[in-house]
Amino acid sequence: MASRKQNQPPVPDRIVDKEGHVYIKGKFLGRGGFARCYEFIDQERRVFAGKAVAKCMLQKPGNREKMVQEVSIHRLLNNRHVVQLYMYLEDLDNVYMLLELCSNRSMMEMQKRRGHVTEPEARYYMREIVSGVSYLHDTLIIHRDLKLGNIFLDKGMHCKIGDFGLATKLKDKDERKDTVCGTPNYIAPEMLQRQKHSFEVDIWALGCILYTLLCGHPPFETTSLQATYAKIKNNSYRLPAVVGVDATVLIRELLHPDFRKRPNIHEVQNFKFWNGYCPDSLPVSCLTVAPKINEKLVCGGVAEHQSFAKAIVDHHPLPPMGTGGDLPQDAASMIITTRDADKRIPKAYASLLTHQLKKLVQCFMKMPSNDRGCDILSKHVDVEFETPRFAPPYFITRWVDYSDKYGLGYQLADNSVGVLFNDGTKVMLDAGEAHLTYVERDGREMYYKANQVPPVYAKKMQLLNHFKEYMKEQLLEAGKKNSEPGAELARPPFLSYWFRLKSAIVLHFTNGILQINFFDNHLKLVFCPMLQAVTVITHQRTMHTYSFDSVSTNCSNELAQHVQYCSALVERLVKHYPGPDILPEEAMKLIHG
Numbered sequence: 001m002a003s004r005k006q007n008q009p010p011v012p013d014r015i016v017d018k019e020g021h022v023y024i025k026g027k028f029l030g031r032g033g034f035a036r037c038y039e040f041i042d043q044e045r046r047v048f049a050g051k052a053v054a055k056c057m058l059q060k061p062g063n064r065e066k067m068v069q070e071v072s073i074h075r076l077l078n079n080r081h082v083v084q085l086y087m088y089l090e091d092l093d094n095v096y097m098l099l100e101l102c103s104n105r106s107m108m109e110m111q112k113r114r115g116h117v118t119e120p121e122a123r124y125y126m127r128e129i130v131s132g133v134s135y136l137h138d139t140l141i142i143h144r145d146l147k148l149g150n151i152f153l154d155k156g157m158h159c160k161i162g163d164f165g166l167a168t169k170l171k172d173k174d175e176r177k178d179t180v181c182g183t184p185n186y187i188a189p190e191m192l193q194r195q196k197h198s199f200e201v202d203i204w205a206l207g208c209i210l211y212t213l214l215c216g217h218p219p220f221e222t223t224s225l226q227a228t229y230a231k232i233k234n235n236s237y238r239l240p241a242v243v244g245v246d247a248t249v250l251i252r253e254l255l256h257p258d259f260r261k262r263p264n265i266h267e268v269q270n271f272k273f274w275n276g277y278c279p280d281s282l283p284v285s286c287l288t289v290a291p292k293i294n295e296k297l298v299c300g301g302v303a304e305h306q307s308f309a310k311a312i313v314d315h316h317p318l319p320p321m322g323t324g325g326d327l328p329q330d331a332a333s334m335i336i337t338t339r340d341a342d343k344r345i346p347k348a349y350a351s352l353l354t355h356q357l358k359k360l361v362q363c364f365m366k367m368p369s370n371d372r373g374c375d376i377l378s379k380h381v382d383v384e385f386e387t388p389r390f391a392p393p394y395f396i397t398r399w400v401d402y403s404d405k406y407g408l409g410y411q412l413a414d415n416s417v418g419v420l421f422n423d424g425t426k427v428m429l430d431a432g433e434a435h436l437t438y439v440e441r442d443g444r445e446m447y448y449k450a451n452q453v454p455p456v457y458a459k460k461m462q463l464l465n466h467f468k469e470y471m472k473e474q475l476l477e478a479g480k481k482n483s484e485p486g487a488e489l490a491r492p493p494f495l496s497y498w499f500r501l502k503s504a505i506v507l508h509f510t511n512g513i514l515q516i517n518f519f520d521n522h523l524k525l526v527f528c529p530m531l532q533a534v535t536v537i538t539h540q541r542t543m544h545t546y547s548f549d550s551v552s553t554n555c556s557n558e559l560a561q562h563v564q565y566c567s568a569l570v571e572r573l574v575k576h577y578p579g580p581d582i583l584p585e586e587a588m589k590l591i592h593g
Contacts, residue, residue, distance in 0.1 A: 008054040009093035011036055017089045028383035034063060036384060040098060048086060051097040070165045071097065073141060081132030083152060083162035102152035102160055105389045110287050111148050113530045115592035116216035118290050119244050123278040126210055128159035133206065134265045137199050140170040146205035147186045148212060156485050157282045184225055185218035189232050190259050200259035207254025214243050216592050219255065246273040283490035287393045288511045291489035292334055292447055332446040342443060346496045347577035348587035349512030353529040354574055355584045356548060357567035363552040364560045385554050390533035391545040394493055395515050395526045396507055398471045408498055409467030417468045420495045427464050428494060430487055439494060497576060506569050516566050525566060
């Protein structure tokens, strides 16, 4: 960690362009290659993603050329599915690129949280990515490093292609290049065979991206570089039978071993895959949980014969009116029934986190306290040790304990309000107060418009409203928010289980997030086992997110003690969930379906 920062000048608190416009440095966004990224705010309060590169780093062979190439190509581009470059400037120590801010980070973080996505989601993302690549190819630009980590999501969950450090611009459509470059899991076979290449390498990368979205891992991924390259050269990969027929056909064509037989970017858009259901927009909850999608929409028409990617939750159509039963199913807009294996998933998440925290504690034990690096609980935190892209989209900001009679009420960071009732049922009202979800003890999720909830739930709705109003009056100032794009598909994570001690409250979510609030110092720790990260929320409400790797070498004694205590609490959490112990490898298989 320290070596990355060595000899790099600090990023100043303000930068000024040639016209005298001032940009104020905001929060740290992360690192990319040899760049450090911060928010920068102009005098009109517009927020940019500022990519700062120390000039001393550009003295290394190849780095300066890469930077010049990136800027010269990126400044030519203007498309809604490409990250916009607004300005390039420099001072004595650094050069800066002011870029469009994509607040939902890259698709890589989404994929790591989710594993795989549903086929309608994949269609939504791929439609926008292909549109962006079509624009690039029409302007004779080959990206040459298309991957989930270089595709960003803006606040509206729209895809934006970024990072043009390896891109090249052709003189004409027949020119071919011979530079070997890219990311191992996405690199095309003609590059490995050192043949001249062109647009077809991007088409190959699109196949790798679609496969990864549907299957949860790149098609040629192995534990060694040599084995991965061998699989790419041999075109050796396996498509699970549960991947849809039309998706399978498209992936096969995109990953054709002969680049001459791959479709061009315009031909890609003519495949039957695109005829299936595709939502117009997606909610932010898709960063962590599959959306609610009606099977009648998904499986209608041409898609009727297909099996869908294993990421799809089993969506059961509503029974006919008058079929009886103890639930008012006729009023629900949709019912989602989770797989039987899902009953073990909360324990799988907790078991995985237990394993990870035990390893962290072992690192603490091996390192003398006076040898530890940056104190990430100090008043003057070095933000460049942080990994903000791993910050959780959802965590609890307010809660109220009425478990002596009813249950625990809570508010999420997006202003959604939920209740975990003592009888094991759950309810959640979205931030716009337009959509309500009710979850039965057996895991069935039922969705209603907030003004059309059946009378049988009247008492629980009354309690939900009571919790909501109490938190508004006593605990927060934020008012009602407008519904976000795709709100009708949103499925925020629910509280799965909680317990309270004298020192802390432990809150476990259905998406694996674990939040522990300490009462004495008002410190909150939010653990994400899928990204192997912890977010520290201080009593001043400042947030700092760190990878477990960073914490293992740059951790204060105070935080180490808190993590060690949390490790014991997670072991208690694991014992709450029924069933035998789950090893980390088995836990990952259960979580990813």
